[in-house]
Amino acid sequence: MDADGRWQILRLHVEDQVPLAALARHHGLGVRTLERWHARYRAGGLPALSRLPRADAGGHRLPADLIALIEGLGLTRPRPPIAAIHRTVVKVCAGTGWPVPSYGVVRSIITALDPGMVTLALEGPASYRDKYELALRRTADHPNAMWQADHTLLDIVLAGTDGKPARPWLTVVMDDCSRAICGYTVFFGAPSTMHTALALRQAIWPKTDPRWPMCGIPEALYVDHGSDFTSDQLARTAVDLHVRLIHSAVARPQGRGKVERFFGTVNTELLTTLPGHLRSGGERWPTPALSLADLDAAVGAFVLDYNGRAHSELGVAPRSAWIADGWLPRLPDTLQALDGLLLTVARSRTVRRDGIHFQGMRYVSPTLAGFVGRPVVIRYDPRDITEIRVFDHDRFLCTAVDQDHHAQQISLKDVQTARNARRRALRRAINERIAVVAAHSPEVPTRPLPPRTQGSARLKVYKEDLR
Incomplete structure (x- = not known):
C-alpha cells in the first residue's frame, strides 16, 4: 500500500x-500498524x-569476489549465454x-551492469563513442x-x-x-x-538566380579525410583563397552531421518522387x-526550395x-582568377591558324591571333x-568559344555519350557487313592436322655436331 492509500485510512x-481500533476492525489491519502509521x-x-526502502536493496549477499567473477564473465567477448555463465560459477x-547463486541471481547481476561498460567491452570503443560519449554541437x-563539404552516393539509378x-554521386557545400x-x-x-x-x-x-544569393569565400572549410579533400591541389587553393582547411576526425561522421542530414533529406524527399529510385530491400535495380x-x-x-523554406531547428529559412x-x-577579383585556382582540368594545346582544337571542337578568339603556333594551357x-x-x-589571355555550339550548353558527358553512340553505330554497321560477306563466301576446307606420335622426343643438337 502506498502513502496515499495509508492516508485515506x-x-x-x-x-x-474515528478511533484507531474501529478503523483496524473495519479495514482488517492491526491496531499497532495504525499506531505506527500515525x-x-x-x-x-x-x-x-x-x-x-531496504538498506540492502539492489545488493546481493554474495562475496565480492564472486560478484566480480560473474560480472567479468558477463563482460567477456564474445559473451557466453547466461546459462553457461551460471554453470561456470x-x-x-x-x-x-x-x-552457490541461483540462475536468477546470476542473471540479475549481469543485467545490472552499466550499459556503457557492456558496450565498451563487447562492441568496442567505436560503438561506445557513438552511443555514450558526450557530443559537442558547435555552430x-x-x-x-565555416562551410561543410561532403559527397554521397544517391539512391537512384x-x-x-x-x-x-x-x-x-552528389557533392554539397553547406554553410x-x-x-x-x-x-x-x-x-x-x-x-x-x-x-x-x-x-x-x-x-x-554569385549566382544569376536572385533566389540563390549565397556566395563568397568562407573563412574555414570543414571536410573529411577523402583523397580529394586531402589533395595538394585543394590545400594550395585554400592557401591562395585564405581559407582554413579543417579535417574531421577519422571515421567520425558526427562532425559533419548537418550535411549528412541534408543528404538524408534528399534521399527521402526528392529521390522517392523520381523514377529509378532505389528502395530499401529492393533486389533488382x-x-x-x-x-x-x-x-x-x-x-x-x-535546393532552391530547401533554402527558401523554414528550417526545423533554426525556425527561419536558410536563405533568410x-x-x-x-x-x-x-x-x-574575377571569375577567371577563381577558375585558375579551382578548375584543375588543364590541358596543353597549340594554337593553330584556325583556333584551338579540343574534344572535336574548334575554339576561336581574336586574342589568339598573336599566339599562333605557340603552346598554351586551357x-x-x-x-x-x-x-x-x-x-x-x-x-x-582570353575566353575562346566554339562558334558552332555557342548558343547551346554542351557538357563533356554529352560529347562522350555522342562519341560512344557513334562508335556503337559504326560497330553494328561493320558487323552487319562482315556477316553478309561471311554468308556469301565459299567455305575453305580445313586440312586436318596429322596425328601426334607418342615417340620419344629428339634431342636438339647444333648443325656442327652432325658432321
Missing part, C-alpha cells in the same frame, strides 16, 4: 477522530507514510566453498564563417554515359551557420578533386528513366538566416565546354 482518525505521520507528514563455487557564429544503369546550400554538383564515377572544385566554384561565385542532366535540374530545384541583417561576402568546365579559358604561363 488514517485521515478518518486525524480529521474525524506516529510516522505526526513526525514527518504525508511523505513519512511511504514505504521505506557453480563449478568455481564448488572448488572455493562460496555459496558557426555568422554566415560564411540513371542512364549512364555508356547507356548502362549507374548510380550518381554551417545558416544551413544554406551554397553549391552542389552531381556526377558519375568516384569523387575527385575536380568534382569538389566544381561545387566550390558554384558556391563561391529499376529501369533508369532519367539522365544526369535531368537529375541535376531536379536537385537544383530542390544567411542574409541576416545584410552584409558583404568576400569574393575573388581550362574548362566539364559541365559546359562550349567555351574554354586560355592561359599563357599562368596569365589569363
Whole structure:
C-alpha cells in the first residue's frame, strides 16, 4: 500500500477522530500498524507514510569476489549465454566453498551492469563513442564563417554515359551557420578533386538566380579525410583563397552531421518522387528513366526550395538566416582568377591558324591571333565546354568559344555519350557487313592436322655436331 492509500485510512482518525481500533476492525489491519502509521505521520507528514526502502536493496549477499567473477564473465567477448555463465560459477563455487547463486541471481547481476561498460567491452570503443560519449554541437557564429563539404552516393539509378544503369554521386557545400546550400554538383564515377572544385566554384561565385544569393569565400572549410579533400591541389587553393582547411576526425561522421542530414533529406524527399529510385530491400535495380542532366535540374530545384523554406531547428529559412541583417561576402577579383585556382582540368594545346582544337571542337578568339603556333594551357568546365579559358604561363589571355555550339550548353558527358553512340553505330554497321560477306563466301576446307606420335622426343643438337 502506498502513502496515499495509508492516508485515506488514517485521515478518518486525524480529521474525524474515528478511533484507531474501529478503523483496524473495519479495514482488517492491526491496531499497532495504525499506531505506527500515525506516529510516522505526526513526525514527518504525508511523505513519512511511504514505504521505506531496504538498506540492502539492489545488493546481493554474495562475496565480492564472486560478484566480480560473474560480472567479468558477463563482460567477456564474445559473451557466453547466461546459462553457461551460471554453470561456470557453480563449478568455481564448488572448488572455493562460496555459496552457490541461483540462475536468477546470476542473471540479475549481469543485467545490472552499466550499459556503457557492456558496450565498451563487447562492441568496442567505436560503438561506445557513438552511443555514450558526450557530443559537442558547435555552430558557426555568422554566415560564411565555416562551410561543410561532403559527397554521397544517391539512391537512384540513371542512364549512364555508356547507356548502362549507374548510380550518381552528389557533392554539397553547406554553410554551417545558416544551413544554406551554397553549391552542389552531381556526377558519375568516384569523387575527385575536380568534382569538389566544381561545387566550390558554384558556391563561391554569385549566382544569376536572385533566389540563390549565397556566395563568397568562407573563412574555414570543414571536410573529411577523402583523397580529394586531402589533395595538394585543394590545400594550395585554400592557401591562395585564405581559407582554413579543417579535417574531421577519422571515421567520425558526427562532425559533419548537418550535411549528412541534408543528404538524408534528399534521399527521402526528392529521390522517392523520381523514377529509378532505389528502395530499401529492393533486389533488382529499376529501369533508369532519367539522365544526369535531368537529375541535376531536379536537385537544383530542390535546393532552391530547401533554402527558401523554414528550417526545423533554426525556425527561419536558410536563405533568410544567411542574409541576416545584410552584409558583404568576400569574393575573388574575377571569375577567371577563381577558375585558375579551382578548375584543375588543364590541358596543353597549340594554337593553330584556325583556333584551338579540343574534344572535336574548334575554339576561336581574336586574342589568339598573336599566339599562333605557340603552346598554351586551357581550362574548362566539364559541365559546359562550349567555351574554354586560355592561359599563357599562368596569365589569363582570353575566353575562346566554339562558334558552332555557342548558343547551346554542351557538357563533356554529352560529347562522350555522342562519341560512344557513334562508335556503337559504326560497330553494328561493320558487323552487319562482315556477316553478309561471311554468308556469301565459299567455305575453305580445313586440312586436318596429322596425328601426334607418342615417340620419344629428339634431342636438339647444333648443325656442327652432325658432321
